[in-house]
Amino acid sequence: MTAHKLLYLFTRGPYSCASGNEGLDAVLAGSTLEQDLSLLFIHDGVFQLLAGQDTADSELKQFTRTFRALEDFGVQRLYVHDQSMCSRGLTVEQLSVAVSELDSAGVASLIEQQYRVFTF
């Protein structure tokens, strides 16, 4: 079976809902099937990657660490939407993992290349 391009959209912030954590479950499942995966962080989803998250004083699970480990699962393409970053006062230097920034045209062309898109 040839590898298909699958895109996972992260659209919400971490901790307040389960979509980040359960979206990662879906990414890991996709990676075991040896598909060609990309992740795009857009809207509040860019906060999933913010560095300095500190759950030491909390019982909440810092599931966002897994984004940093995705390379070990063969997932290397992580993108953020520049306008989402900018309107939230974020820069790529503030993120915990290396990402490529895409403008809206870049997002459109990323989506155009995909076989399937999953939204979380």
Place this chain on the structure above:
Amino acid sequence: MTAHKLLYLFTRGPYSCASGNEGLDAVLAGSTLEQDLSLLFIHDGVFQLLAGQDTADSELKQFTRTFRALEDFGVQRLYVHDQSMCSRGLTVEQLSVAVSELDSAGVASLIEQQYRVFTF
């Protein structure tokens, strides 16, 4: 026991989530305890009262009919936030039930009079 002023806020549109329907459950429970109830429709909550809702071709339950029957339960104070109406292109004539319009100062003073506020 003296009657307490209880305010129920409806902040979301009907059908896409359960908060209108289950908010009404709470209003009816409050009415049986002979409290002094008010309902305020704000943000997308104003759409709960839009006239012309037609579920005849649908399996969805038109629970919003109950808002029109609240008078029978002794609930007479229904308010809408004028700015929420206006920014959604709505006028009181388009609503299915008689309501009083409040501006933001009116909402603030309504809240100030309450003993408890429930948000749906």
Place this chain on the structure above:
Amino acid sequence: MKINILVNGALYSSQASYSAWQYCLAACEAGHQISQVFFHQDAVAHGNMLSVVMSDEPDMVENWARFAEHYSVPLVICVSSAERRGVLNGALATEHAKTAANLHPSFSIAGLGTLTDASITSDRMVSFS
């Protein structure tokens, strides 16, 4: 002071449960009394004893159960929301001819009148949605 707590958010997919639990711990440590914790809407899922927690995730049902026992706080699930979402005690299971019940022993089921009542007789009501 007596504080009544209302939780509306889902067990796993909302932070409401965690926020409410942290608030309750802080309130009790400050000497306040929680009159009850009422779980309405999607929050009724808290009473489902069948939920299984991943080893590295917080076990909110057990957190609430321990809290309730330690401070003698009733954990109350709204009956109409619970029926719609399939959280039943033995009596409801029998009434609706279901073959199993799944209510966690630390929770009880009651009507919305219980919420109105507790919100009036307490000094405060704090809601988490």
Place this chain on the structure above:
Amino acid sequence: MKINILVNGALYSSQASYSAWQYCLAACEAGHQISQVFFHQDAVAHGNMLSVVMSDEPDMVENWARFAEHYSVPLVICVSSAERRGVLNGALATEHAKTAANLHPSFSIAGLGTLTDASITSDRMVSFS
């Protein structure tokens, strides 16, 4: 054409289930085949056979069960989401030492690989959240 359906929204408190069901009916009437309906995140509550429907509200679990039987469509619940939210078949109940199981007989439980697989082998994937 073969269409794979993904539902993420809660059973009762989201319109996702209703929208997806209406879509599936229209697609089958137009001659398409639904390869599977995969319930992820809060949508796993669809598989809880203990939910009780008010007489005047739509019974989405039965609607899905009837649809699945009529068009021979597998209804699949995501295992990790289901465990977290307390929707268990007999095997999971035994594995996690729970005293009851509550999976509706029209649904089955599987891993997320099933979703990825069906999304690739189908001609289309349509999601409802």
Place this chain on the structure above:
Amino acid sequence: MSTLHTLSASWHERVWVFEQLCFATSGDAILLIEDAVLAAHSPITLASFLAKCESRGVKVYVLQEDMQVRGVHNQYKQLKPVPYTGFVELTEKHQRHVAW
């Protein structure tokens, strides 16, 4: 291959999604469902969104049943009402679906 974008949240909840959906490309379609149909009721809300979509060659549709249930009257001639069968036809025509 072109894309069908569905939008289910209210304009007032997710105005950013509406704005950013203007990155849809020529030949794509956008379908408003569930609470997203509420925006069709006001003659102002969607005007600039629809103009941008039109200028990019993106067609915008609105689900009839979801308007009918909510009592929403479509104020826009560029916004084409479709029933569920039209939703199915849109998925036949566009190979990819993104649910926003």
Place this chain on the structure above:
Amino acid sequence: MSTLHTLSASWHERVWVFEQLCFATSGDAILLIEDAVLAAHSPITLASFLAKCESRGVKVYVLQEDMQVRGVHNQYKQLKPVPYTGFVELTEKHQRHVAW
């Protein structure tokens, strides 16, 4: 009697709530929790909201734990961080709570 308003949704999801919370009255308090704390990270987002609240005599707080978990750094001196015990103190002080 005064009111404690808590706001739990992200500014980008519910900008209207932030705007309309400016109808809070003198002596009221607003506490940002959960995703509402995200707005504190940008030096622009909350500036006019906080200015309006200040001019009306409404104090605005932000829950420390929710910022810490998310890695959010508070950019505003008018926005006072409080721990859960501070949340409890705010409910002691204000007789009424509204969760937006």
